[in-house]
Amino acid sequence: MYSAEKILILDLLKILHKHTDEDHRLAQKEIREILKTEYNTTVSRKTVKNNIEKLIRYSERADANEILYRTKTRKIKTKDSNKEDELEVLSDFGYVHDFTxxxxxxxxxxxxxxxxxxxxxxxxxxxxxxxxxxxxxxxxINHIRTASSNGPVNHELFNNIEILDEAITHSKKVSFRYNKYTVDEKSNLVLQSQTNRDGEAREYTINPYQMVATNGRYYLICNNDRYDTISHYRVDRITNLKILSETRKPMREVKGLEHGLDLSKHMEEHIYMFTGESTSVRLRFHKNFLNEFIDWFGTENISFSDHAEEEVTARVTVNEIAMRKWALQYALHVRVLSPASLVDEIKADIDQARENYQ
Incomplete structure (x- = not known):
């Protein structure tokens, strides 16, 4: 059974954690007042002093949070004479938290x-x-308010992250159902499982390698066991997730992962997380667009040429489907020069977009 003294020292630590930091300190008197009002505990100044000194000694350990204090000098009269002695008093206590x-x-x-x-x-x-x-x-941060989530929500998200983390750690396959948005007969937006040819919910068997967070979403970088290529799945669209007993397929057997996963390079090439091979793309744009371009593609996987006063040509290795979508998004600012097949596809997309507004 815990003694009153042991409980007191824990209460003191809670008070320092809650009420103080490096810029906000408490004196012993204020600590005693908090003990009385919040913990219904009345103790002497000496008791508080002795327990805080114990906390300070403990805080000197490498694995403990530092407790700050200031030293003040107080003059007191001795019992045997009228002389005054100087006494060091600890005050202004503060707790150094793990995070700034x-x-x-x-x-x-x-x-x-x-x-x-x-x-x-x-x-x-x-x-x-x-x-x-x-x-x-x-x-x-009391002024912060969050916007409501749009559309249906998969409440299995956090559980999915934990299960996938365990599967990746132990190199195991997983199975799950993958969902898509649809509109029901009442015109409500709902998540619905992908189905097979028989109309039954499709079960995916997957070799998981890495989870990443990009564009405000969690994605799973993996391999669909039926194929030998890289796949990406949105973690928030996964349901009925299970870890299988089988060991996952080695990366070296997956196209694009023969030498392991270079995550930084992979993310720069897959800006929208589309599946498929990457290709070298040349494009030209005004220098005013350079910051936006760097925000999307980083600085490591690009090169520049044909430098002019206002425009520049860039070369980037990127997933071709993603570049096709990206070029349409920024069609007012960017002109893709090569490969020719991609240029033709973008031209066809622009023609189709024009027809949609006729």
């Missing part, structure tokens, strides 16, 4: 920008992250 405000905001923003996490789960996650810091951080 900036780091927590970065993590929280990534949750807010995620398109696949339901609003309720976003709120729960943010509240847990807030509790990693002091109350002063909480008060600084």
């Amino acid at each position: 405000y900036g780091e927590l905001r970065l993590i929280i923003d990534s949750i807010l920008f995620s398109k696949q996490i339901p609003s309720r789960q976003r709120k729960e996650l943010i509240e847990k992250l807030e509790n990693l810091s002091s109350k002063h951080f909480n008060s600084r």
